[in-house]
Amino acid sequence: MGVIQITNPLTTQALYEITEPGAEEIASVYARACAAQERIGRLSVQQRAEHLHKLMHIVQMRQEQILDRIVAETGKSRMDGLSSEIFGVLDALEHFAKTAPQALADQNVHTPFVLMGKKSQVWYEPLGVVLVIAPWNYPFYQLLVPAISAFVCGNAVVAKPSELTPLRGLIEELLEAAGFPADALQLVYGGKATGQGLVEARPELVFFTGSVSTGKRIMATAAQNLTPVVLELGGKDPMIVFEDANLERTANGALWGAITNAGQSCTSVERLYVHKSIYPQFVEILAEKMRKLKPVTGVPAEPHADVGTMTAPFQIETVEKHLADAKTKGARILVGGARQGNSRYFPPTLVIDVNHEMHLMKDETFGPVLPVMAFDTETEVLGLANDSPYGLSASVWSADKERATRVARQLVVGNVSINNVMLTEGNPALPFGGVKDSGFGRYKGVWGLETFCRVKSVLIDGQGPKIEANWYPYTPNKYNAFSDLIAALFSPRKSLLDTILCGLKLEGLANKEKL
Ligand code: NAD
Numbered sequence: 001m002g003v004i005q006i007t008n009p010l011t012t013q014a015l016y017e018i019t020e021p022g023a024e025e026i027a028s029v030y031a032r033a034c035a036a037q038e039r040i041g042r043l044s045v046q047q048r049a050e051h052l053h054k055l056m057h058i059v060q061m062r063q064e065q066i067l068d069r070i071v072a073e074t075g076k077s078r079m080d081g082l083s084s085e086i087f088g089v090l091d092a093l094e095h096f097a098k099t100a101p102q103a104l105a106d107q108n109v110h111t112p113f114v115l116m117g118k119k120s121q122v123w124y125e126p127l128g129v130v131l132v133i134a135p136w137n138y139p140f141y142q143l144l145v146p147a148i149s150a151f152v153c154g155n156a157v158v159a160k161p162s163e164l165t166p167l168r169g170l171i172e173e174l175l176e177a178a179g180f181p182a183d184a185l186q187l188v189y190g191g192k193a194t195g196q197g198l199v200e201a202r203p204e205l206v207f208f209t210g211s212v213s214t215g216k217r218i219m220a221t222a223a224q225n226l227t228p229v230v231l232e233l234g235g236k237d238p239m240i241v242f243e244d245a246n247l248e249r250t251a252n253g254a255l256w257g258a259i260t261n262a263g264q265s266c267t268s269v270e271r272l273y274v275h276k277s278i279y280p281q282f283v284e285i286l287a288e289k290m291r292k293l294k295p296v297t298g299v300p301a302e303p304h305a306d307v308g309t310m311t312a313p314f315q316i317e318t319v320e321k322h323l324a325d326a327k328t329k330g331a332r333i334l335v336g337g338a339r340q341g342n343s344r345y346f347p348p349t350l351v352i353d354v355n356h357e358m359h360l361m362k363d364e365t366f367g368p369v370l371p372v373m374a375f376d377t378e379t380e381v382l383g384l385a386n387d388s389p390y391g392l393s394a395s396v397w398s399a400d401k402e403r404a405t406r407v408a409r410q411l412v413v414g415n416v417s418i419n420n421v422m423l424t425e426g427n428p429a430l431p432f433g434g435v436k437d438s439g440f441g442r443y444k445g446v447w448g449l450e451t452f453c454r455v456k457s458v459l460i461d462g463q464g465p466k467i468e469a470n471w472y473p474y475t476p477n478k479y480n481a482f483s484d485l486i487a488a489l490f491s492p493r494k495s496l497l498d499t500i501l502c503g504l505k506l507e508g509l510a511n512k513e514k515l
Contacts (some may be wrong), residue, residue, distance in 0.1 A: 009075030020190035036183035049097040056093035057176040075309030085140040096426035126154030131203035136162035153452040163191035229443030235392030238385040242398035243275040257421035258370035263336035279374040309344040319367035391436035469506040
């Protein structure tokens with residue numbers, strides 16, 4: 001069994017170790033989850049929603065203690081943690097507590113005329129045990145939001161945090177304090193092998209957030225058992241700025257979108273396209289503002305620090321490789337560009353003279369780097385924005401809402417903000433997910449709840465002697481009457497009166513020409 005050391009990225013101090021579980025431990029986690037699911041499934045959605053409410057209160061009351069743990073393991077700035085992890089989780093808990101009872105109630109759907117007298121419904125049932133595998137960039141949010149979504153739908157959850165930021169024991173403490181049902185959400189600590197073992201153990205759904213390469217491996221493993229997967233993968237989000245945008249506000253948006261969480265967000269602004277008529281001025285404003293950002297220093301609870309350290313050493317290497325490649329291909333670095341020694345603090349970096357031959361404009365950089373490129377026409381910038389294997393999110397900035405909407409519709413992405421940045425994620429009523437290499441499936445919103453449900457179709461008829469017109473015996477009379485009904489319903493001469501008459505005739509035949 002492997003032992004993994006957890007380290008504070010800012011101080012590089014060793015925090016604690018986790019030990020990977022063996023196969024037996026994984027099996028017993030699933031056994032407990034199955035037993036718990038039967039109990040959770042019997043609760044009403046309203047009762048489950050009340051658990052979310054209680055958890056919300058606990059998270060809010062323990063906000064600073066939770067932030068201490070998040071900051072220690074990720075290195076992010078406290079304000080980044082507060083606004084994205086704490087606020088994001090609280091907002092999602094409240095949203096689902098409020099909306100799930102109605103969203104998951106039995107739904108009546110339309111029953112067509114030919115099925116008169118019957119009733120059609122959709123029921124939302126739990127899947128069973130859902131496996132959530134989370135990344136290191138938002139260890140609290142990316143684990144809890146899918147987990148609570150799955151729970152409110154009646155599932156038990158097994159969740160594996162990243163081995164870089166496991167927050168060991170934190171979520172269990174919160175669940176216990178909130179009086180969550182036992183084993184409703186169990187955390188399993190470990191790395192790749194543990195993740196692999198958990199997928200092989202046949203959950204009813206794998207909800208994965210992480211890199212494209214791991215997503216492909218998980219999908220291949222899950223395919224062995226036909227286990228469905230939701231894949232929330234990487235991105236290379238473009239931000240498009242037209243000449244009529246408010247330069248001040250837009251530059252502030254670009255800066256935050258690229259640098260928040262040290263650029264380690266799947267929906268970070270990774271490529272900035274600015275109309276050539278405002279490009280020099282816009283770059284100047286960006287450079288001036290970027291130089292003013294304040295780094296974390298390590299003093300505990302520093303709410304004024306803007307930019308945290310990066311979390312993973314290997315991700316810093318990717319940033320450095322992308323910058324080196326861009327420089328050899330002609331890019332110029334206006335701000336930042338290099339870290340001091342082996343520090344995990346990478347300074348906010350502004351790069352110009354970039355093009356699509358560079359890795360910096362094609363591959364996910366996942367660091368505090370903002371490459372800016374000028375464009376001329378709408379067609380040109382659409383081509384550039386869509387020239388990516390990814391399709392997670394994007395933003396379009398213009399005073400002309402019609403133009404912004406037209407461009408937004410042509411972007412091949414799962415989420416788009418107009419005159420704002422990363423904000424589709426700010427509304428838990430909006431479904432979230434990607435297209436192309438950014439993955440598939442959605443969470444959040446009503447659509448996201450369906451992800452965690454077995455959507456059951458139900459047709460309800462009465463009890464009586466009548467049989468259906470299409471049941472045996474098949475007779476020439478029935479065939480002709482059925483043809484007449486089809487013509488009345490679907491031919492260019494379709495008529496309601498003929499449909500009723502044909503329907504009545506068929507019904508009469510069906511109950512006369514019996515077996
Ligand atoms: P990663 O793919 O390396 O790891 C993610 C998780 O998968 C970890 O818990 C890891 O232990 C586990 N894992 C690794 N190999 C596994 C295997 N073979 N089977 C099962 N589990 C396995 O990703 P990361 O580096 O932790 O996260 C960064 C990536 O996540 C970036 O690409 C980022 O864009 C993406 N991300 C996407 C979203 C989104 O919603 N689309 C959100 C956040 C992050």
